[in-house]
Amino acid sequence: MLYTFKSSASADVLMLGDSAKKLIAIMGKDAADSQGIVTVEQLPDAIVRLRAAIEEDRARQAELERQRTEKDDAADREAGRSGMAAPVGLAQRAWPLLDMLETAQKEAVPVTWGS
Numbered sequence: 001m002l003y004t005f006k007s008s009a010s011a012d013v014l015m016l017g018d019s020a021k022k023l024i025a026i027m028g029k030d031a032a033d034s035q036g037i038v039t040v041e042q043l044p045d046a047i048v049r050l051r052a053a054i055e056e057d058r059a060r061q062a063e064l065e066r067q068r069t070e071k072d073d074a075a076d077r078e079a080g081r082s083g084m085a086a087p088v089g090l091a092q093r094a095w096p097l098l099d100m101l102e103t104a105q106k107e108a109v110p111v112t113w114g115s
Contacts, residue, residue, distance in 0.1 A: 001016070002017070002115065003015050003017065003020035003113050003114070003115050004114060004115075005020075005112070006111070006112050006114075007111045007112070009103040009106070010104070013096045013097050013100050015093070017115070022090070023050065023094055024113065026049050026094075027049055028042075034114065034115040035113060035115065037111070038110060040104075040108050040109065040110055047101050047102060047105065051098065053090060054090065054094050054095070054098065057089050058089075058091050061091070
């Protein structure tokens with residue numbers, strides 16, 4: 001399922017279902033809802049929650065990277081999980097939505113989503 005996040009403050013952000021649901025839950029909303037809104041009043045909390053999740057993901061990824069060995073790198077290359085095929089982390093997926101939320105907050109407009 002495809003989710004579209006909308007705000008009059010910026011361009012739409014499109015996201016596939018599982019990723020969108022995870023970010024919706026992080027923002028403190030019900031991920032089971034196929035549509036919803038982050039009101040102007042709720043934007044600061046949603047931004048704080050999303051920023052915290054991004055920082056946690058970056059820290060987790062950095063720790064995993066420190067623990068990697070050459071053998072791990074070789075296994076990823078062999079399995080096709082390197083370069084453009086490398087897994088995308090939460091921080092990368094969340095960044096466009098965070099940018100939308102911050103822009104919406106500056107312009108005092110809500111953010112909605114729907115599938």
